[in-house]
Amino acid sequence: MKIADRPIADRRCFAPRRSVFVVVLLVAAGNVIVGQRPEALPIKIGFIAPLSGPNAQNGRDILNGFLLYLQEIGSGVDGRRIDVIIEDDEAIPAVGLTKTRKLVERDKVHLMAGALLSSTGYALAPYIDAMRIPMLYPVVSADDLTQRRRSKWIVRTGYSGSQPNHAFGEYAYHTLGLKKVATIALDYAFGWESVGGFQRTFEAEGGLVAQKIWCPVFVHDFAPYLAQIPRDVDAVYALFLGRSALQFMRQYQEFGLKQRVRLIGAGTTTDEHVLPFMGDEALGVVTALHYTAALDTPANRKFVAAYRARYNRVPSYYSESMYTGAKWLVTAVEVVHGNVEDSATLVDALRHVKLTDAPRGPLELDDYGNPIENVYIRRVERVNGQLQNTVIETIPRVSQFWKYNPADYLKQPLYARR
Amino acid sequence: MIYIITQFLNGLFSAALLFLIAGGLTLVFGVMRIVNIAHGSFYMLGVYVAYTVIARTDSLLLGTIAAVLLVAAVGLAVERLFLRRFASRPLPQMMMTMGFALVFRDAAFMIWGGDPFTLPYPALLAGSVETRDIVFPAYRLFVMLVAAVVGLLLWVLNEHTLIGAKLRATVDDPEMAAATGINVALVSGGVFAAGAALAAFGGVMGGPILGGYAGMDLDLLPLAFVVVIIGGMGSLKGALVGSIAVGLIDNFGKALVPELSYFTLFAPMVIVLAIKPTGLYGRG
DSSP states (O other): OOSBSSOOOOTTTTOHHHHHHHHHHHHHHHHHHHHHOTTOOOEEEEEEEOOSSTTHHHHHHHHHHHHHHHHHHOSOBTTBOEEEEEEEOTTOHHHHHHHHHIIIIISOOSEEEEOOSHHHHHHHHHHHHHHTOOEEESSOOOGGGGTTTOOSSEEEOSOOTTHHHHHHHHHHHHTSOOOEEEEEEESSHHHHHHHHHHHHHHHHTTOEEEEEEEEOTTOOOOHHHHTTSOTTOSEEEEEOOHHHHHHHHHHHHHTTHHHHSEEEEEGGGGOTTTGGGOOGGGTTOEEEESOOTTOOSHHHHHHHHHHHHHHSSOOOHHHHHHHHHHHHHHHHHHHTTTOTTOHHHHHHHHHTOEEEEETTEEEEEOTTSOEEEEEEEEEEEEETTEEEEEEEEEEEEEOTTTTSOHHHHHHSOOOOOO | OHHHHHHHHHHHHHHHHHHHHHHHHHHHHHHHOOOOTTHHHHHHHHHHHHHHHHHHHOOHHHHHHHHHHHHHHHHHHHHHHTGGGGTTOHHHHHHHHHHHHHHHHHHHHHHHOSOOBOOOOOGGGSSEEEETTEEEEHHHHHHHHHHHHHHHHHHHHHHHSHHHHHHHHHHHOHHHHHHTTOOHHHHHHHHHHHHHHHHHHHHHHHHHHHOBOTTGGGTSHHHHHHHHHHHOTTOHHHHHHHHHHHHHHHHHHHHHOGGGHHHHHHHHHHHHHHHOTTOSSOOO
16 A cells, blocks of 8 residues: 655645545555455555646645545445555656556556646546546546547546636626626636637627737736736636736736726636635635535535545635545446446446535536536635635536537637637 | 836836846856856745744744845855855756755745745835826835845945955956955855845745745746846846846737747847857856
């Protein structure tokens, strides 16, 4: 049993000792079972995510959600204990592929889960398909993974980049009453797809995206871009994440824009992975995503309380992604009665899981392997001194194709920069 | 017009921050011929130390002082205990600073985790200055002022004090300087510590706007190198001119032709190198 190739130590957030402890507990419980039924070998799940480098905290959130769920189910599935083998993909696609090869070929895992960046997601797909190993992507959101470049062996339980934004574009026009919007976003596929999704439905309803500003991902001073925002728009739609979200939000206020032009955006801009580090500059920002830690349902309240108790921080959508992802995997394994060696049956089971009580709400896959799930319109508010994404509207059962016919939708090109 | 003035001011702000960071880099290279890859780590450590101290004491001033002193001490230790062993051997020294960059990066991650943060604004400078249609943040103007003062102090120190004279002697000819009784090792250690302290100070100054985050150590380093290469390695005047050039070009480049922001950043460097390989104020 190995938890990772390199020691994971992050005093504040990760609580390494406890994590190791949990896995040891699983092993102990498993051993007892093995003692009774010597034929029951462990189910091996390979996990990759960036656990070092600039994206490490997101990777840890994903892993934390995973470990939390495994702790909750305790003794394994159908008499087989679960072994998780964790690898750091360093947010580099080539490293992710090498580590995945190692997990599949040397560790002989039965199924794979993880990956954060779309680039890694695309890099793994041909290999996963060639090796016929079922893999669950909890986060990777590149539209085409479940659209024009589908994989038989990959199941996505997260979302496609444009998915919440389709819903948001319509909402922004009708409910927020916006007619003219400028967008400012990170200049890569995730930005293009999110902005593209928003623009499509917003303009279909009669709105106008007056200007699209793209910031290279390495930018940290947004001043040259902020100066380009036209003053005559009803709102600015922003897509950032991590430190860029923090910096953007600060600088938007710094240049006096917050008082003048309303700010809306993609869910990551105010997601809980960065929201606790923001100040009043984030108040009132309206965004759309399939999860918020402030979602007031029994399942989510329970999840947030357990997550806070164990990691001493509020869960982000990354945390929830692999908590639900783990639940998804375990449900599928139960359906095949722990027979994970039959990967074709397993992947079929993975495609037909339906969860009704995930923290984010109900979800199931469409025919293309992408979840149909609620999209929440959230507004940043301060409650008991803490910033949170309060749900102001729930748009139920949103598909990646929105209200369009999938076949027609797929004839359109992928959302791009222009 | 408003647009151009705003972008011009933005450019000067970038230049101010770049100058604080590149100034230390060029000093260290001038005296010790070390291409210090760990310079970005000192910049990062400055923000992180300040963040910790400010969180405990609520004092920006204390945070800044602690960051500058602590990072200077770290710089001194790196020079005394490690780099000194490879004196006058640029390649092993560079590899060693590269190793330190990785060590500091992982150490920062273990100690502070991977979450981004920003430092608070000084209370007096939180707002923005508004004249007619131009809105410009007061804090950015303050950073420009501070960088100008630091530049002036460095110039006075370099040109009009005995320390400066020794420094210049060491830059020009370390062996001859040693022969005249200058303690070259001491000068080197002091300069390396001062360079680290300047980087840390730059980090703290940028803290309210740029903050601290995993990976910031290698974010600004390429820009600082571009500044130093344009200005001439080892020249303080070069660092000043280089910062202003890079700050303005980078800002106007991003604003006017965003698709070419890397090109507009590196093209001036290539042109300068083609015409004057030692940089604008560098000596061969």
